[in-house]
Amino acid sequence: MEQLITIQEHNGNNAVSARELHKFLEVKDKFTDWIKRMLEYGFVENIDYQSLSDFSEKPKGGRPSIDYALSIDCAKEISMIQRSEKGKQARQYFIECEKIAKQNTLSTPRSHKEVILSELRLLEENEKLITENGRLQERTQFVDTVFKSDDLLTISQAAKTLNLSYGRNTLCKTLREKGVFFKNSNEPKQEYLKRGYFRVKEKIIGERSSGEAIIAMQTFITQKGLGFIAKTIGVVIPQIKRVKTA
Numbered sequence: 001m002e003q004l005i006t007i008q009e010h011n012g013n014n015a016v017s018a019r020e021l022h023k024f025l026e027v028k029d030k031f032t033d034w035i036k037r038m039l040e041y042g043f044v045e046n047i048d049y050q051s052l053s054d055f056s057e058k059p060k061g062g063r064p065s066i067d068y069a070l071s072i073d074c075a076k077e078i079s080m081i082q083r084s085e086k087g088k089q090a091r092q093y094f095i096e097c098e099k100i101a102k103q104n105t106l107s108t109p110r111s112h113k114e115v116i117l118s119e120l121r122l123l124e125e126n127e128k129l130i131t132e133n134g135r136l137q138e139r140t141q142f143v144d145t146v147f148k149s150d151d152l153l154t155i156s157q158a159a160k161t162l163n164l165s166y167g168r169n170t171l172c173k174t175l176r177e178k179g180v181f182f183k184n185s186n187e188p189k190q191e192y193l194k195r196g197y198f199r200v201k202e203k204i205i206g207e208r209s210s211g212e213a214i215i216a217m218q219t220f221i222t223q224k225g226l227g228f229i230a231k232t233i234g235v236v237i238p239q240i241k242r243v244k245t246a
Helices: 018-024 031-039 072-081 085-107 112-148 155-161 168-177 190-194 223-233
Strands: 007-010 013-017 049-052 067-071 198-207 213-222
Touching: 013 018, 013 072, 013 085, 018 031, 018 067, 018 072, 018 085, 067 072, 072 085, 155 168, 155 213, 155 223, 168 223, 190 198, 213 223
Parallel strands: none
Antiparallel strands: 007 013, 013 067, 049 067, 198 213
16 A cells, blocks of 8 residues: 555554644645644544654754644544545545554464463453353342242341341341431331332230230331342342241
């Protein structure tokens, strides 16, 4: 392929002289005015271009003229902005140069070290995928259990199921602080009962001397509520086994 514009290596990347591009595009405007206008199109210094005095030829007996090292992407966009036949030609030229460079990279024999590093990267990526798939499977199993089961859990069972580092009392305290339970009791507010997260049942806990049963209200958590609690307290959902009340 005929070389239309010189592509040089600059700081490890391919770059194009803005002055040479200006000349090829046959822009009538003065270089300094033109390049200033072009760089105002949202290009970022030290990423898309770099201002250099030693990237261009130095006039004899004079100060070096300021030039800009343009990335290939930047040069392509500037060429397209010109909306001219020369601009179209330059853009296509840069695209072809990139294709050739990519093909050369793929066909270049790699050293033993490079091959090993490449294989290690592939192994790391595979391990990450396996880990992510494992987490996804655990989450899926959890969701299946939550939404397909009719079992009720006590608060103690819920704490154990969620693999919390604390038990019933701390979980109740946390739910009170989160506004899910009433401030002075371990019973859920009405809105959370209506959503199907909890159920409250009467439980006989003793008998008075008169023979009258002592009844207390016990809070149970639905499987749907288990997912709600996990989200509310910000715990990572573990792989769980279906827990049944006695």
